[in-house]
Structures are given as C-alpha cells and as structure tokens.
Amino acid sequence: MDGIVIIGAGEAGTRAAFAAREAGFAGTVTLVGSEPHLPYERPPLSKPVDGAVQMKAICAAETLAAAGIDYRQGVSASGLDAARRSVSLSDGSTLRYEKLLLATGAQPRRLTCPGAQHALDFRTYAEAAAIFSRAEAGRHFVIIGGGLIGMELAAVLRGKGLAVSVIEAAQKTLGRAVPARLAAKLHDRHMDEGVRFHLGQGIAEITPDAIVLADGSQVPADIVVAAIGVLPDTHLAQAAGLAIGNGVLTDAFLRTSDPHIFAAGDCAAVSQPGGGHVRFESWRNARSQAETAARNMAGADEAFVATPWFWSDQYDLGLQVAGVPLPDHRSVVRPSGGGELEFFLDEGRLVAAAGLGPGNSLAKDIKLAEMLIAAGISPDPAALADPGVNLKALLKTARAA
Amino acid sequence: MTWVPACKLDDIEQEGAIRFDHGGRTYAIYRAPDDQVYCTAGLCTHEAIHLADGLVMDFEVECPKHSGVFDYRTGEALRLPACENLKTYPAEVIDGEVRVALS
Known part of the structure; x- marks a missing residue:
C-alpha cells in the first residue's frame, strides 16, 4: 500500500509525520525536506547565543528512524501528478502516495527595487547564519520591514550594540499582527533602544553602501535585510491544478480541492466557519494544523478548530497574542505584573487577548x-479590567455555569 | 539530602508556582489546589524556559512558550513538545515555611 508523503520538513511537516504515527497509521510515512539539515526549529534563528545562530533540531535522526519515518534530506519536490497520485523529486525519484500533505511553508517576499539583490532574506538557518556572521561592531544594519520578524531582528542587533535602522512603508510598525496599543509600546521601546525609523517610506534603490528612499534621502547601510513578509509556497499545488487563494485552499478538515491531498502550516489557507479562508504564520498553528491533518490522513474526520x-x-519584553484582535472590537485594558493585558470583545463576547x-x-x-x-x-468588562479579579476564577465560574 | 528553606507557603498562590534559585540552579515550587507543595527542576526540558511563568491547573504546569505540559507531582511530560520528564525534589511545609530537599 502507498502511504503518506509529506512535502516540507519544517515544523508542520515534521509534526505531521510523528502525529500520523501517534494516530496509529501503519503504512509508510515519507518526509521530504529541501534543506541540508535534520528538521529544525525556526524561532531560535533570531536568537543567536554568543553570536552563533542556534541549530535546534526538532528531533534526532534516531527518533525519525524509530518512528519509521523515511526522511529525505536535501530533496525537493519538483512535480505533482494528482491523477496518478505521485510526486517527482529533485533526486530523480518518484513517490506514490495514498495521502499527500503539502507543508511547503512560505518564502520571503522579494523586493523589486533596483539593487534588491543586495538585501539578505531571513527565513532559513543558512540565511540567519549569513546575517549574524556579518554582525560585527561598527556595522550599520538596515532592516526593510517593521513587522514582527524585522523588529525581533532589530532588537537582537541593538542588543549587540550595532547601529540599526528600520524602514517601513506604512506609517506605523507592527501594524499587521499586533494590536495598535501594544504595537505603539513596542515601537517606543525600540526608539528608547536607539533604533532609527524611517516610516511611510518607499525605497527607490539599494546601493552597495546605502538605501535611497523614495524622497531621495539616503540611509547608510553595510548590511540590508529584507523582512517584508512571506508568500505561501503554492508552486506544487498550482502546477497540480489545486484551488489556490492566499495559500493552498483547504476545507475545515485541511483537505485541498483534491481529496487525497491535504495542506497545513504557513502554506495553507483554511476555510472558516464564517466564510472565507485564513492563513496563519505561526509556530503553534503549524503544529496544530499538522496534527489535525495527520489524523485526518490516517482516517479521522476532524475539523480544525483552534484559537490562533x-x-x-x-x-526583555514578551508579547503574546491569542485570537485575532480587530480594530472594531471593544478593547479592555488590565495592568498586570509590570506589563499590561488587552482584551478584545466582539458584541460582548471575548474573542482575543494580547499581553506585553x-x-x-x-x-x-x-x-x-x-x-x-x-x-x-461574555465576561463583565469591569472584571477583565480589574487586576484584582483572578482570571482563573473567572474561567472556573464560567465552566461551572 | 539537604533540606533548604525556600519560601513561605503564602508566597505561592494556591494552584500556582514560583521560581526558586539556589546554588546556581533554578527550580519551580508549586502549591497544589490541596495546598500540598511540590518542587521540580525550574526549566522546561524542551527549551530552557522558566516553568514558574507557566499556568498551573490542577496538578499540571504548562510551559509558557511552547505549551508542553508536565505533572509537577511526578515530573512526567504529558504533552509535546516536552518529551523528557522533569526532575523532581521532595518538598514540605513546616509551620507555613516551605523547604525543599535538593541533592
């Protein structure tokens, strides 16, 4: 019998391989990864230890072998024939599958301005190593993009005492994923730490030693990093004729338009109960979608439900966001342990929360x-705002009701 | 086995945990819903994250970063990505003072 083939050995693909075994799947499980490493965690890439980028393997080679997972390292998928249920690989081999998981992730969005080739990407271990190997005293870094990745990188580089400028096309940083109030607090902290911002600025050109902004001014740059977001890797799905939107479209069961093919993680745009498809780019989403997809590939029939x-x-600041805060939600702020929590209510119902x-x-x-x-x-807003009201007690009361 | 005074019972929220550093190492001390106290190694076995920052529910603690879960009474890893058990240490309360046996 042909088993499960997983394309992409990041957090989603690797988790799915193990989750298929945990679900009792007894057929073959093949995990195809294009990078020349064991599957590794991406979050530590932005947190070098003593200047060296951390390579934190998700699992050991022995663990993969013990679970009966056939890991094809340094191999990418070059073709997908959905009718024949086969995938062709860059090493010339072909894999047949009963169920296929696309866990192809996302690729950094590329700059299109003249000189774009001078900008480094920041997604893989090799790219992180290239960035931090240049992080020597006296160098001036310019990060293009004031989103989460750009701002995390700015913080780490400032921590090393390097000069850092951030160029952002919007008027504010962190505008996409972080609620405005906490985004402003984080931005202020970066200002206090000496990051120089150029907001609302397009880029005319990148030269070998500077960035020319749209208004003609120049920002000196020894190293330029592009952190302007990612695009889902849909090449394989597209070539196979699967339905594509902002990602590989799936139903609530993480099935694509082909019933033998599933998608999970950064590449998957999942059907929502309220309509539309949503794609999330986070570590936990990759893992939890992988688990649901794996169980469904192993025969379960489980809708993906999770709070992002x-x-x-x-x-030294930690931000956490649960749910999807929107500008039209009612915001309730609670001071908490040297920081603050912000709750978001939609017609009285608690739908999201953020903490910094x-x-x-x-x-x-x-x-x-x-x-x-x-x-x-639908908690009482006054209780949410009051640091004296224990959230755990609130939860227990709600559960008992 | 050396008993080390750690804190007062009232320093720990019921169904909560605090971090305790001693001899260059870090530990987590838990106060269970039944007011029993327990002590484990302070850092998650998955990545070096202080478990005392995590949520304690019943007899479980959840890592504040990657959501691995442990039974703090036995140290058993209950949920991925944590797969290695936590080391545990004897703990007791005498006259409202918590002490732990660190070997």
Whole structure:
C-alpha cells in the first residue's frame, strides 16, 4: 500500500509525520525536506547565543528512524501528478502516495527595487547564519520591514550594540499582527533602544553602501535585510491544478480541492466557519494544523478548530497574542505584573487577548484568556479590567455555569 | 539530602508556582489546589524556559512558550513538545515555611 508523503520538513511537516504515527497509521510515512539539515526549529534563528545562530533540531535522526519515518534530506519536490497520485523529486525519484500533505511553508517576499539583490532574506538557518556572521561592531544594519520578524531582528542587533535602522512603508510598525496599543509600546521601546525609523517610506534603490528612499534621502547601510513578509509556497499545488487563494485552499478538515491531498502550516489557507479562508504564520498553528491533518490522513474526520496564538520576544519584553484582535472590537485594558493585558470583545463576547510584559510574565494570563475565548463567554468588562479579579476564577465560574 | 528553606507557603498562590534559585540552579515550587507543595527542576526540558511563568491547573504546569505540559507531582511530560520528564525534589511545609530537599 502507498502511504503518506509529506512535502516540507519544517515544523508542520515534521509534526505531521510523528502525529500520523501517534494516530496509529501503519503504512509508510515519507518526509521530504529541501534543506541540508535534520528538521529544525525556526524561532531560535533570531536568537543567536554568543553570536552563533542556534541549530535546534526538532528531533534526532534516531527518533525519525524509530518512528519509521523515511526522511529525505536535501530533496525537493519538483512535480505533482494528482491523477496518478505521485510526486517527482529533485533526486530523480518518484513517490506514490495514498495521502499527500503539502507543508511547503512560505518564502520571503522579494523586493523589486533596483539593487534588491543586495538585501539578505531571513527565513532559513543558512540565511540567519549569513546575517549574524556579518554582525560585527561598527556595522550599520538596515532592516526593510517593521513587522514582527524585522523588529525581533532589530532588537537582537541593538542588543549587540550595532547601529540599526528600520524602514517601513506604512506609517506605523507592527501594524499587521499586533494590536495598535501594544504595537505603539513596542515601537517606543525600540526608539528608547536607539533604533532609527524611517516610516511611510518607499525605497527607490539599494546601493552597495546605502538605501535611497523614495524622497531621495539616503540611509547608510553595510548590511540590508529584507523582512517584508512571506508568500505561501503554492508552486506544487498550482502546477497540480489545486484551488489556490492566499495559500493552498483547504476545507475545515485541511483537505485541498483534491481529496487525497491535504495542506497545513504557513502554506495553507483554511476555510472558516464564517466564510472565507485564513492563513496563519505561526509556530503553534503549524503544529496544530499538522496534527489535525495527520489524523485526518490516517482516517479521522476532524475539523480544525483552534484559537490562533503567537509570541514575539523583543529585548526583555514578551508579547503574546491569542485570537485575532480587530480594530472594531471593544478593547479592555488590565495592568498586570509590570506589563499590561488587552482584551478584545466582539458584541460582548471575548474573542482575543494580547499581553506585553517582561519575559514570559503574561503568558499564564494569555493562556487563561485563550481558555476563556474557547469557552465562548461574555465576561463583565469591569472584571477583565480589574487586576484584582483572578482570571482563573473567572474561567472556573464560567465552566461551572 | 539537604533540606533548604525556600519560601513561605503564602508566597505561592494556591494552584500556582514560583521560581526558586539556589546554588546556581533554578527550580519551580508549586502549591497544589490541596495546598500540598511540590518542587521540580525550574526549566522546561524542551527549551530552557522558566516553568514558574507557566499556568498551573490542577496538578499540571504548562510551559509558557511552547505549551508542553508536565505533572509537577511526578515530573512526567504529558504533552509535546516536552518529551523528557522533569526532575523532581521532595518538598514540605513546616509551620507555613516551605523547604525543599535538593541533592
């Protein structure tokens, strides 16, 4: 019998391989990864230890072998024939499958201005190593893009005492994923740390030693990093004629338009109960979608339900966001342990929460908020705002009701 | 086995945890819903994250970063990505003072 083939050995693909075994799948499991390493975690890439980029393997080679996972390292998929249920690989081999998981992830969005080739990407271990090997005293870094990745990188580089400028096309940094209030606090912290910002600025050209902004001014740059977001890697799905939107479109069961092909993680745009498809780019989403997809490939029939959640560490501050805060939600702020929590209510119902504070100090409150969100309750805003009201007690009351 | 005074019972929220550093190492001390106290190694076995920042529910603690879960009474890893058990240490309360046996 042909088994499960997984394309992409990042967090989603690797987790899916193990989750298929945990679900009791007894057929072959083949994990295809294009990078020349064991599967590794991406979040540590932005946190070098003693100047060296960390290579944190998700699992050991022995663990893959013990689980009966055939890991094809340094091999990419070059073709997908959905009718024949076969994938052709860059090493010339062909794999037949009963179920295929596309966990192809995302690729950094590329700059299109003249001189774009001078900008480094920041996605893989090799790219992180290239960036940090240039992080020598006296160098001036310019990061293009003031999103989460750009701002995390700015914080790490400032921590090393390097000059850092951030150029952002929008008027504000962190505008996409972080609620405005906490985004402003993080931005202020970066200002205090000496990051120079150029907001609302397009880029005319990148030269070997500077960036020319749209208004003609120049920002000196020894090293330029492009952090302007990612695009889902849909090449294989597109070539096979699968339905594509902002990612590989799936139903709630993470099935693509071909019933033998599933998608999970950064590449997957998943059908939502309220209509439309949503794609998330986070570590936890990659893992939880992988688990659902793996169980479904092994024969289950389980809709993917999860509250989105991510974290970002910048300087000594930890940000965590659960749910999807929107500008039209009612915001309720609660001071908490040297930082603050912000809750988001939609017609009274708690739908999202965000926290910013030292280290992981707000993590447990965000976890409780996530459970309150999942419980679908409409808490009293005054109780949410009051640091004296224990969120755990609120949850227990809601569950008992 | 050396008993080390750690904190007062009232320093720990019921169904909560605090970090305790001693002799260059870090530990987590838990106060269970039944007011029993427990002590484990302070850092998650997956990545070096302080577990005392994590949520304690019943007899479980969840890593504040990657959501690995441990039974803090036995140290058993209950949920991925944590797969290696936590080391545990004896803990007790005498006259409202918590002490732990660190070997």
